[in-house]
Amino acid sequence: MNINDALEFVKKNCKAKFDSTIEVHINCNLNKDKQEAVRFSLTLPHGTGKSKKIAVIASKKIVGADLELSDEDVGKLEKAQLKPKNDFDILVVEPRYMSKLAKVAKILGPAGVMPNPKNGTVTEDVQKAVDLFKKGRTEIRTEPNGTVIHTIIGKRSFTTLSLAENYQELMSALALNKPQKAEAGWIKDVFISATMSPSAKVS
Known part of the structure; x- marks a missing residue:
């Protein structure tokens, strides 16, 4: 067809x-x-x-983000106080915070939410990325x-x-x-x- x-x-x-x-x-x-x-x-x-919940780790306020995290919140992922696919579907971060996420890669990776430059989730312009994800x-x-x-x-x-x-x-x-x-x-x-x-x- x-x-x-x-x-x-x-x-x-x-x-x-x-x-x-x-x-x-x-x-x-x-x-x-x-x-x-x-x-x-x-x-x-x-x-x-389909709407998706977007979490961000950025150095400034991001309009439209559903969840704004700090690098200190990474510990909450380790303790399962924050859960990918439950609390957020997409995680967008500035490159400077990627080293902080290394210790939770085993949690974010299998859930399909580990930030990656190839899909636009590791970027200096987090606001632009969030705007694009909100548009679908x-x-x-x-x-x-x-x-x-x-x-x-x-x-x-x-x-x-x-x-x-x-x-x-x-x-x-x-x-x-x-x-x-x-x-x-x-x-x-x-x-x-x-x-x-x-x-x-x-x-």
């Missing part, structure tokens, strides 16, 4: 009683041993429709097995046109972020689905 037909199929056949998330599953022909991982951040033109900036990355990318492009309530434009933005960004050693046909196939719906293969 083309992307418009795939989206219409998924929306029509979704059994959820709530505004379900539209997901994209991409199977990749990548060699994990060659470090052909994909990781970058992307701001979709129509956002994702999302991280695109291969799963630990190195061959699958799971991400979202919006909600079922979005128009098909908005979802299609988000999808096209995603695919364009993937083309620009092709791993250096990956072969030309590194994206094998793409499926669209929603919460509680069958999937549709995009051709």
